[in-house]
Each structure stands twice: as C-alpha cells, then as structure tokens.
Amino acid sequence: MLGVVMHAPGEVRVEEREDPQIIEPTDAIIRLSATCICGSDLWPYRGVEPVEHTPMGHEYVGIVEQVGEQVKTVAVGDFVVGSFVISDNTCEICQAGFQSKCVHAEFVAATSGTQAQKARIPHADGTLVATPGQPDPDLIPSLLAASDVLGTGWFAAVAAEAGPGKTVAVVGDGAVGLMAILAAKQLGAERIIAMSRHADRQALARFYGATDIVEERGDAGVAKIKELTGGLGAHSVVEAVGTQESFMQAIGATRGGGHLGYVGVNHDVKIPGIELFFAGIHTLGGPAPVRRFLPELIQMIWDRKIDPGRVFDLELPLERVAEGYRAMDERRAVKVLLRP
Structure with missing residues (x-):
C-alpha cells in the first residue's frame, strides 16, 4: 500500500x-x-x-x-x-x-x-x-x-463548561479552535469570542457561531476580553494552540471561578505556579x-x-x-x- x-x-x-x-x-x-x-x-x-x-x-x-x-x-x-x-x-x-x-x-x-x-x-x-x-x-x-478535531474541540468546550448563559472565549483559530466554537454554539453558549487575526478563519468562526472577534494577542488580548465582559473575563475559555503566549492568554482571559479547557498540544510551556494559584480558576485538558x-x-x-x-x-x-x-x-x- x-x-x-x-x-x-x-x-x-x-x-x-x-x-x-x-x-x-x-x-x-x-x-x-x-x-x-x-x-x-x-x-x-x-x-x-x-x-x-x-x-x-x-x-x-x-x-x-x-x-x-x-x-x-x-x-x-x-x-x-x-x-x-x-x-x-x-x-x-x-x-x-x-x-x-x-x-x-x-x-x-x-x-x-x-x-x-x-x-x-x-x-x-x-x-x-x-x-x-x-x-x-x-x-x-x-x-x-x-x-x-471535532471531538477535541467538543471536549475542550465541555471541559470549559460552555453552556447557556455563558460567555466563551476561544484562543486559537486553527481547526480545533474552530470546532470548539461549533461545540460552544451547540452547547448553548450565549456569547462566543473568537481570537483570530485571519479574515478567512474569522469567516469560518462566524459560520460556526462566533459572535465577537478579537484580533489582539497576549496581554492586549486579555485586556480586550475583559473589556468585552465588564472587566471580569470569560466564564469559559478554550486554549487550542499550545504556546506559552496562548496558554498565559487563556489563563488571563478566564474570570475568577471560571473554567479553562486546554487541548493545544504544547511544547515547553511553563505555567508560573503563583499566577495559576491566584487566578482561582478550574482547569481540565489534555488529549481529548x-x-x-x-x-x-x-x-x-x-x-x-x-x-x-x-x-x-x-x-x-x-x-x-x-x-x-x-x-x-x-x-x-x-x-x-x-x-x-
């Protein structure tokens, strides 16, 4: 063969x-x-x-x-x-x-x-x-x-506890991130924020259910998410990239008591324990x-x-x-x- x-x-x-x-x-x-x-x-x-x-x-x-x-x-x-x-x-x-x-x-x-x-x-x-x-x-x-990718995006949205009345932010506009948007929509999320800088991927994100697009990254991306959520951050955040920047952005975008679902295959990502400790969030992820x-x-x-x-x-x-x-x-x- x-x-x-x-x-x-x-x-x-x-x-x-x-x-x-x-x-x-x-x-x-x-x-x-x-x-x-x-x-x-x-x-x-x-x-x-x-x-x-x-x-x-x-x-x-x-x-x-x-x-x-x-x-x-x-x-x-x-x-x-x-x-x-x-x-x-x-x-x-x-x-x-x-x-x-x-x-x-x-x-x-x-x-x-x-x-x-x-x-x-x-x-x-x-x-x-x-x-x-x-x-x-x-x-x-x-x-x-x-x-x-669909199963992984679905798991990420479930791990982030996306659902009715929730604001979901998705870090990553690759296939898994787009599928997490689809999943969040199907799970009944009220608002879905896609973090993307690419017009073609933004269009797909909208097709799958994104209500907002944030192009900023890093600290600027976190600030934009908080601006859109009354200073609190999103209830549910999906991390679908796997880089140091994307992971820290995802933690920062999650409100206190919120849920982070992480499925980006990461390499050399180091999460400062003190930042995670004081974030006060739930985390669940890994291979879906x-x-x-x-x-x-x-x-x-x-x-x-x-x-x-x-x-x-x-x-x-x-x-x-x-x-x-x-x-x-x-x-x-x-x-x-x-x-x-």
Whole structure:
C-alpha cells in the first residue's frame, strides 16, 4: 500500500509500505476513504519534535476489510470512524469518560500511521464506531473531522463548561479552535469570542457561531476580553494552540471561578505556579477522549445538524501530501483533507 513517511523535518514522502495485518484478535483492518493532516503534525515537520522515517497520520474514516476473531461491534463492510487514541472502552477510566487515558491507551500514529491507504486499528470494539449506513460522499469530510478535531474541540468546550448563559472565549483559530466554537454554539453558549487575526478563519468562526472577534494577542488580548465582559473575563475559555503566549492568554482571559479547557498540544510551556494559584480558576485538558463523544457526534453529522467538514479548505490526493504540509505550515490552509 501507499503511506506517508516523514524522513526528517520538512521532508515528507509517499512510499510503498507493507499492508497492515491482523496481529491481535481484537484488531481490525480498514481501507481508508479519507484522512488528513493535523496541526500537531506540524511540530515534527518544523523540527520541534524528533522525527526519523516516521509513518504519519492519526485521523481516519473508512471501510472495514478484516476483523480479528474477538471483534464484535464492527463487521467487514461497515463504514467506521475512529478515535486518534486506542481504547478498550471498558476499563474503569474509559467508563469514567476518559478513553484517552485508557489502560490500553496508545496513539494510532504509533501503531499504524493513517496517512495511508489502509490501517490496523487495535481494540477495534473500543476505538471504532460504525455509522448508521454507508454515508453520502458529502458527509465524509465531516465524519473525518469527528475522528480528532471535532471531538477535541467538543471536549475542550465541555471541559470549559460552555453552556447557556455563558460567555466563551476561544484562543486559537486553527481547526480545533474552530470546532470548539461549533461545540460552544451547540452547547448553548450565549456569547462566543473568537481570537483570530485571519479574515478567512474569522469567516469560518462566524459560520460556526462566533459572535465577537478579537484580533489582539497576549496581554492586549486579555485586556480586550475583559473589556468585552465588564472587566471580569470569560466564564469559559478554550486554549487550542499550545504556546506559552496562548496558554498565559487563556489563563488571563478566564474570570475568577471560571473554567479553562486546554487541548493545544504544547511544547515547553511553563505555567508560573503563583499566577495559576491566584487566578482561582478550574482547569481540565489534555488529549481529548474523542471516543466518549463519537456516537453523539456521528449522529449529529448524519442528521445534518452540524457541518464540521467545512474546516477542510484544501483537498488533495495522498500522492500530493507534501504540498498539503507546506500549505498548512505557511497558513495557506486551515486543514488539508487527503484522499488515499
């Protein structure tokens, strides 16, 4: 099969890889209908994370081609959506709603990079969810979004306790930030402030439910949020970037007693303990337990109540993946969908 391998920072290739095989009786093999490039893939692409001949990709939808003998909930021929973290969905931590910390948790990218034509998914019963039937082609981008960015944005909004009567501020206008706006809207937030400097992303933010746009960053961004909220700050804040500046901006924008949901994959972020102590806020975040939300999100997409697929603003065949990485690295694309 063809699969994407990152040989070194900035060097992405499509090459022949061995077809995945059933290893454990709980495995499934899927033929991918669509995959994509994640903002977190840019960390190794930019040399921030080490990389050497690494298969890439962790977002995926497709058709089940083969299952292990112990797989019960999905069958050959099913169209499935899977989380980017493997989970059995039965352990105590999974049952508490934190499947990304399952006792068997493992990132899909570490088992079978999904920027490829096929993938092996361990613990298929706990990781994959079948759609109600074969989806119309126009639903596939939205279902793909559910695999990571929609589920992650949804978790961020839930962690920030977005809801009726709340003002929500979203730090970050990438795919996850935009999906957090969608989620906050669906959860009933009264006011949603998108922090963005890019006109195309501002337009998407408005489409998904943003009521206000703040272009300032850092301390100036915090001051603007407080100006818009009577000096108090937002009830709910989502941090969807992962830099020192964005994290401190998110803490500063959260009112006393408010909630911060942080899902930006961070590198070298150091939070001054004394500032967090005196902020007096609730915090919850980390890798999103996407599997918790998949059944609900898939049904909402199936019923055409939400359209997260619009976050993909560039579509390419798998063979042109290097072009997609460049487009996202240069911020010419929010998120790139790949067709294997």
